[in-house]
Amino acid sequence: MKDPSKKITVETVSRHTLSKQVMESIIQLLISGQLKPGDKLPTEMELLEILNVSRPVLREALSSLESLGVITRKTREGTFFNNKISSHPFSIMLALAHDNLQAMVEARMALELGLITMAAEKISEEELARLKETIDFIANCKDGNYGEADIEFHRIIALSADNPIVEGMIDSLIVTHVKINSEIKVREPERTVRHHTAIYEALANRDPFEAFHQMYLHLDYVRQKVLKDFKV
Incomplete structure (x- = not known):
């Protein structure tokens, strides 16, 4: 009983x-x-x-x-x-893990760190100019509403890798970016500009090792910031 x-x-x-x-x-x-x-x-x-x-x-x-x-x-x-x-x-994997923020952050890192080295070899002068425009926009943004410019910076880099096989992953990369951005409570435009400028300069110098290094520093900072108060 x-x-x-x-x-x-x-x-x-x-x-x-x-x-x-x-x-x-x-x-x-x-x-x-x-x-x-x-x-x-x-x-x-x-x-x-x-x-x-x-x-x-x-x-x-x-x-x-x-x-x-x-x-x-x-x-x-x-x-x-x-x-x-x-x-x-x-897209399917993101749908199944859409509430696992840590997994999404790590997936974004894996994709972008692979794409940045290819971008350093292939990025065009026109794409570099567009990257610079996004940095200038963020630097001059007065209201902190620069999320679209931030996303566009990363989209340009991903597409500049110019690989049809990984092209299908880029939309998913942007989805992770939007989700991660939504978790950021305090914007730091000066730091974003500093990070993006360092990445831009490495790409302009056609230096895949430095581009990888600077992108890692940027994404790792975002990871630490987003997951700091997030229980996994």
């Missing part, structure tokens, strides 16, 4: 947890081969019945998948897996 004095405890299932489970279930349709890139997902009503969750939970999961580039929702047509998802496997 069970001891009536013994208290039973279970972990509370949060809406956030349910949303992630729904994301995983939808992605499993793709991984299992039941649906292919470009295919239309079941209707919202059908998904509600299949997954047995509330409409707010389902919509939260679909919004997350859309922001990660896994699905596209079309008015009056329905929801579709993106055609290019087979060439963007990182």
Whole structure:
């Protein structure tokens, strides 16, 4: 006979947890081969019945998948897996680990540190000029709202690596950047300008070793700053 004095405890299932489970279930349709890139997902009503969750939970999961580039929702047509998802496997991995900030930071570091050395060899004068424009914008920004310029700086470098195989990873790289940026509470434009300038100069000098070094210093600083108050 069970001891009536013994208290039973279970972990509370949060809406956030349910949303992630729904994301995983939808992605499993793709991984299992039941649906292919470009295919239309079941209707919202059908998904509600299949997954047995509330409409707010389902919509939260679909919004997350859309922001990660896994699905596209079309008015009056329905929801579709993106055609290019087979060439963007990182989108799926990000969707499955979208709440693991440390993993996202480390994935960004792995991608950018590989791309920066190729960029040092291939970046054009026009791309260097555009990099300089983003640095100047941040330096002259008075309201601290320079997130787009920051992202553009890293996007230019990634694309300048000019490799069609890793091109599909760049959108995912930007997704990690947006997520990481959203966790930064205090902006430090002077430090950002200093870091970006050091990276720019290494690229302008066509020095892959120095470019790698400066990018590592920059990304490691961002990692420490973002994860300082984040429990993993």
